[in-house]
Structures are given as C-alpha cells and as structure tokens.
Amino acid sequence: MPNTLLTLDQINVNFGPKRVLEGLSFSLQAGEIGCLLGASGCGKTTALRAIAGFEPVAAGRVILDGQQVASSGQEWTPQQRGIGMVFQDYALFPHLNVTDNIRFGLSRLDKVEQKRRVEELLEVVQLTEVANAYPHALSGGQQQRVALARALAPAPRLLLLDEPFSNLDVELRERLNQEVRDILKSRDITALLVTHDQHEAFSLADKVGVMHAGRLLQWDTPYKLYHEPAERFVADFIGEGVFLPAVVTAAGDIEFNADPQLGHRPCWPVCQARPGQAVQVLLRPDDILHDDTSPMQARVVKKAFRGAQFLYTLSLPSGQTVLSLVPSHHDHAIGEAIGIRLEIDHVIAFGV
Amino acid sequence: MQLDWSSIPRASNALWEGFQFSISLTAFAALAGIILGTLLAMARLSSIKPLSMIASGYVNIFRSTPLVIVIYWFYVVLPFIIGRPIGAEHSAYVTFAIFEAAYFCEIMRAGIQSIPKGQVYAGSALGFTYGQNMRYIILPQAFRNVVPLLLTQTIILFQDTSLVYVLGATDLFGAADKIAHRDNTLLEMYVTVAVIYFVISFFLSRLVKHLHSKIAIIR
Numbered sequence: 001m002p003n004t005l006l007t008l009d010q011i012n013v014n015f016g017p018k019r020v021l022e023g024l025s026f027s028l029q030a031g032e033i034g035c036l037l038g039a040s041g042c043g044k045t046t047a048l049r050a051i052a053g054f055e056p057v058a059a060g061r062v063i064l065d066g067q068q069v070a071s072s073g074q075e076w077t078p079q080q081r082g083i084g085m086v087f088q089d090y091a092l093f094p095h096l097n098v099t100d101n102i103r104f105g106l107s108r109l110d111k112v113e114q115k116r117r118v119e120e121l122l123e124v125v126q127l128t129e130v131a132n133a134y135p136h137a138l139s140g141g142q143q144q145r146v147a148l149a150r151a152l153a154p155a156p157r158l159l160l161l162d163e164p165f166s167n168l169d170v171e172l173r174e175r176l177n178q179e180v181r182d183i184l185k186s187r188d189i190t191a192l193l194v195t196h197d198q199h200e201a202f203s204l205a206d207k208v209g210v211m212h213a214g215r216l217l218q219w220d221t222p223y224k225l226y227h228e229p230a231e232r233f234v235a236d237f238i239g240e241g242v243f244l245p246a247v248v249t250a251a252g253d254i255e256f257n258a259d260p261q262l263g264h265r266p267c268w269p270v271c272q273a274r275p276g277q278a279v280q281v282l283l284r285p286d287d288i289l290h291d292d293t294s295p296m297q298a299r300v301v302k303k304a305f306r307g308a309q310f311l312y313t314l315s316l317p318s319g320q321t322v323l324s325l326v327p328s329h330h331d332h333a334i335g336e337a338i339g340i341r342l343e344i345d346h347v348i349a350f351g352v
Numbered sequence: 353m354q355l356d357w358s359s360i361p362r363a364s365n366a367l368w369e370g371f372q373f374s375i376s377l378t379a380f381a382a383l384a385g386i387i388l389g390t391l392l393a394m395a396r397l398s399s400i401k402p403l404s405m406i407a408s409g410y411v412n413i414f415r416s417t418p419l420v421i422v423i424y425w426f427y428v429v430l431p432f433i434i435g436r437p438i439g440a441e442h443s444a445y446v447t448f449a450i451f452e453a454a455y456f457c458e459i460m461r462a463g464i465q466s467i468p469k470g471q472v473y474a475g476s477a478l479g480f481t482y483g484q485n486m487r488y489i490i491l492p493q494a495f496r497n498v499v500p501l502l503l504t505q506t507i508i509l510f511q512d513t514s515l516v517y518v519l520g521a522t523d524l525f526g527a528a529d530k531i532a533h534r535d536n537t538l539l540e541m542y543v544t545v546a547v548i549y550f551v552i553s554f555f556l557s558r559l560v561k562h563l564h565s566k567i568a569i570i571r
Contacts, residue, residue: 054473078476085477091470095492104488105478154478 005030005190006051006158011060013043013050019214020046024060026209026219028158033184034192035205036216038237043214044194045088048160051192052085053078065157084156088163090147092135098122098146099131105154121149124183141172148180152189159184161193165200177204198238202226210234226284232350235282240311242322243280246349250275254347258318261296265347279349285311287344288324294339298322300332314340356537360544363531370527371548373441377523378510381448382456385509386502388449389456394486396461407457414454420515422451427519440519452509459501463494500564507556511549524548 006028013021021043028034036044049055051062053069053076062070064083069076084105093101102121106114122128125145135143144164151159164180165173181204184191195201201208202222209219210233218230229235235243246256249264252275256262265281290312301321302313305328312324312332324340332338395407414422426447430438467490475485495502517526525545532541 052473052477054476078473079479079481082479083477085474087470087474089468089470091468091474093471093474093489093493095496104475104480108479150474151477 003030004028005032005065006034006192007061007063008047008051009061009063011047011050011062012058013046013055014058019058021050022214024214024216026207026216028190028192028207030190031185031188032190032206033181033204034207034209035201036192036194036209036211037196037198037201038211039196042211044196044211045162047211048085048162048192048194051158052083052160053081082154082157084151084154084159086144086147086151086159086161086164088166090135090143090167092143092146092150094135097132097134098127098138101135101146102149102153104150117153121153124152124187125149140168141176144168144176148183152183152187157190159189159191161191163195164193166195166197173200174203180204210237212237227345227348229282229348232280235348235350239284240323241282241284241287242320243350244283244320244322245352246279246281248275248277248279248349254279254281254349256281258320259316261317262342265342265344278352280352282348282350283322283342283344285323285325287342288314288322289341289343290324290326290330290338291341292339294341296340296342297337298324298340299337300334303332303334312338314338355540357540359531359535359537360540363528363535363541366522366527366531367524367545367548370522370524373521374510374513374523374525377441377444377448377513377516378506380445381452381509381513382502382506384449385452385456386460388453389458390460390491392453392457393460393464396457397464411454411457414451415458419451419512420518423447423515423518426450440516440521443519444513444516444521444523448509448513452505455505456502459498459505460494462501463498464490466497467493496567499567500560503556503560503563507553507560510556511553514549 004027008024008026011021011024012019024043024047026034036047038044046055050057050070051064056075057070057072059072061068064081068074069081093104096104099118099122102118103114106117109117118131119128122131125148127142127145127149130138130142135146138146144167148164161180165176168176177200183189193201193204206221207219208222208225210217210225212233218225218234220228220230225234225238229238235241244256244262245258246254249255253264253266255264298314298316300312301315304311308328309325310328310330310332312326313321314324315321322340330338392407392410395403396411398404398407423444427438427440427443430443430446471489471493472485475489480488513523514525516523517529520526522530528541528545532538535541
C-alpha cells in the first residue's frame, strides 16, 4: 500500500478580493510525479506556491507526509516545510559558483558530508566539470541542472518544479525532460510540476491534473485524461479531436444521426446519457482509421505532414469534418475520397 | 598681482596633517554610513510599518537639510546629549556618519530592490530565514551591484568633508585656510588644495568607471 505524501483538500487562494484557486483537491503518492497542466493564468503556479508556503491559503488544508502544513490562518513557513523547489527562471545565486549553489541548502551538515553530497549530486546531473563555474557562464540546460541539484541537495520530502523547461529550446527540453524523470525515479523522489505543455506533462508525470480558471477539472493518469476526459474542457484541451453531433438511442447506444454510416456505438458509462438526448461525441485522430476496403468514404480537406504520419482533415458526407492520423506512406491528394473506419474503444459523449 | 608660491612647500607638513584627517573622516563616515545605511535600507523595505516610517523619516530629514546646517546643529546639540564638550573633530565624525547614512541608505535600498524576488524564494525553499537570506543571498549581491554608486558617493563625501572648516577643524581645506590667512596667500593656497581635491577625486572616479564595466560583465 503506497502512502500518500501530499494531499490538497479543498484549497482556496485569494489575491485580494479575487479568488484565484477554488476547491483544489488532489493527492500524490510517495514516489509519484504529478503535474498541474493548464494555460497561463489558470492558477497552477499559485497552487505550487501555496504548497511551498509562499502563498497563504484562504480555506482548505495542505497535508504533507501526514502533517498539516497549511490551513486558513495556520501556515508553516517555507523553511519548516522542507520542500525543494526548482523555479521557472532557476533563481540560481549569481554570486556563488555551482558547487556553492548546490551546497547552499546543506549548511546543517558538516563539511565532509557537504562535500560528499555535492560531489554525488554533481555526478547525478553531470556537471562535475563545471563545478567551479559561475551560473552566468553556464548554458540554459546546465543552469537548469544546477537548479535541480540545488533543490535535491537537502533531500526534500517533496520537489516542486515551476515550468522547469520553459526557457529551453525544444530539443533540449525533451532530452532534459527524460533525464529529470530518470533522476527523480531513480531516487524515488515525489515531485509536482507545473507546465502549460501537455507533451511535457505526459512524458514526465504519472498523474496529471488539468486546471482551468482556478479549478482542477480532472486529476488522472495521462492515458485516462486523453481517452476518458471527464469534462468537455478537458477533452478539448488535451490532444486533438473533433466533436460530432449524435443522439442516444432507446437502447442507450450512440447514433450519429447526421452520418448514419458511422453506425451505432455503445456509450461509455461516463457519458450518462438518457435515451433521446442529443450529445457531442469526441473523436480523436487515432479513432478514425484509413482503410481502403471500407465502404465508408470521406474527402480529404486538409493535410499536415508530420513525418511518420499525415494528419488528415476529412469531410464526411454530412459536411462534418473529422481528423485522422494515417501512416505517411498513404499520401492522398486534397479532394480525394478515401475509405475510413471508426475504431473507438469507448465512446466519450457530452450532453449539449 | 604677484603670486608667491614659495610658502606652499613650507606648508606641506600642515597640509599633510589636514589631509590625513580628511581621509580618516571620509573613511570613517563612509564605513559607518554604509553600515547604518544598510540597516536603514532594510528597515525602509521592512513590512513592519512603524520601522519603515521611522527609516524614511530619517532619510527625508537629512536629505532635505543643508549639510552645513547639520554640521553646526550637531556641534551644538551633541555636547548636550553626551553631557560634556565635544571637539570639532569628534563632532565631525558623528555628523558625517549620520548624515551620509541617509544617502547610503537610498543606494543600498536600490541595491536590495535590484535583486529578483525569486532569490528570496529560493533561499526560503532551501530552509533559510529572513536574516540568513539577507546575509548570504541578498546583501552580497546588492553590495556588488551598487559598489560603483557607493564609491561615487564616497568621492562626494570626501569633497564635502571640507565643510568641517566652518567648525575650525583642520582638515585639508581647514589647514590650507588657516595658513592662507596667516601668510596672506589666499589664492595660491586655494588653488593648491583645489588641485589636490581634483586630482584625488578625478582618479577615483576613473577607478569607479573601470570597476563599473567589470561588474557589468558579471551581470
């Protein structure tokens, strides 16, 4: 039974009269990597700051390792919480070299132990050669690693990362992303990161929470967020896809009334639709397969080359468009009609 | 008009003694002023309202009062406070330290404010208290950023110390003034000390400029 390391219970945070976080609740198991995902201004960084102790909570509780560290009017200081943090701009100390930056949080240990830990961390983040360099002489990726090593040095109970890769170029971002995950996993560190980049969230985190306008809409595994979004907003925000109008039949199936050739589908329990109800069905690009033998035809309206695949925008006879990911050796011209087949494990439908 | 420069070399001993006092007064006032000014700056930036109000009151009073009045004022008031007569020299030390602190406070305040807030957050997340953050993160960086400004202010201070001659103290200018009146060589003496003040101030400014470009590279 894994134990719960961090729990947020109905957290509210206000900026003056404005409520920026409302009823935020989720928990993180020990050793798990969580991620709050959302557009800028959704409150995700505020949530992180409330957990770290930089932002007081107006209501609710933050429980860290069984101890209540924040509730309205009762706040542990950031120093008391023992939470490590990697900042968006890294906030390295420019007047200290790499070694001293990492050693900074270790002042309670004796000199020998400090040295041992700094050397170990330098090795973990592969910065042994630049141990004596100053932050301004390092590349963005190196600075990022120093920030990580510095935050890990005091062996925090929880590591928070605020948009840790947003200042890096794409290629480096993806590499560091994996590196950071490997480091965190190998040391069994519980971490929570904040990002607006869903690829980053999916590749780094075990659990992802989608935030919008100060609320957490869904806290789930990346797979479930993609395939079983609980709300229309989540379905829209995560991945690509279109919504097709449909009705619920007397038997409780989904029927695409505008494009009957798409057939009937059993409705996934989450949609909780009543017979006769009009719904919108989520179709991901990977739900629509290209199949030359299929009698169902759709016309290519748009195509985007993505290397291994084409993302086709296809027009159904009703005029509705759907998206389809097709291996890129199936190169069809715009205007051409191609055979498609629906392959959905479960139908996600939202009432209209 | 006949100028007589021959008295200048003969006055060099007295000028040298005055110069030593000027330097000692400048050094003491700069050091004490920077320490006091740093504390004032921390008070001014404090979230404790009364503390910041007292500090800004202090700064506003001294920055809005002519130095020469403050010099006289302290010379008159200080003996009452400590209960015994105080010489012009000692009065000058106290006056300049207290007066300059107001200016150094504003420089240090700018220095502290130039450090991004994230630095404090980073320190706090690593377990450091306000005092430790100040001592190990904020102040070292703030100092480095404002060293040129502190030195520039010190050069101004060095020139301002000449005002203590109004108390009859023998700083460089006071010494020159006394000899000038004794020997009736006003112009020669004033030109000589002006050159000394200029040479020292000018070369120090050049040094500051050089330092500034070095610091700019690190940032």
